[in-house]
Amino acid sequence: MSSLSNLRNGTYRIFALGEGIAPEAAILTATEQGVTLAGKGAVPEREQEWRVERAEGGTAIQFPAQIIPSASLSHKEPQSGERLILGPLSDFPTRIWNIEPLPAEPSLEPFVIRVPDTDLAVGILPIKIFPPQLGLGMMGIGKPQTWAFEFIRE
Secondary structure (H helix, E strand, O other), X not given: OOOHHHOOOEEEEEEEEOOOOOHHHOEEEEEOOEEEEEOOOOOOHHHHOEEEEEEOOEEEEEEOOOOOOOEEEEOOOOOOOOEOEEEOOOOOOOOOEEEEEOOOOOOOOOEXXXXXXXXXXXXXXXXXXXXXXXXXXXXXXXXXOEEEEEEEEO
């Protein structure tokens, strides 16, 4: 896992952290059905690889990591409950996120993925379906969803 100072441009696997969540079972995954969580080995590895790029005003999280231009982690509107989607290749400029460390738990090196200039962050929607649905939620309500970034390659 990487600390913010080590979160450089490159390809990462992004894990959901939290009470009752085994990180290897909750990896940010892009499929034909959209963005969700899946366990290691449940899908081809390339569906769990994301290109993290520092950009003006924040960070882009792109998929597939090997293709430029790529689709990006996105949403239609910045509002609570909005599901995460893969922005289309024509979505330019790429959606920008703030990736912020949570200093309260430095041993876990958790990060929050937040929509810039809002209190909305990427989280697991409280919908009881499988695979888990991801969307935007308000940061001040309960504990925000945290994520860890595992560096794979440049």
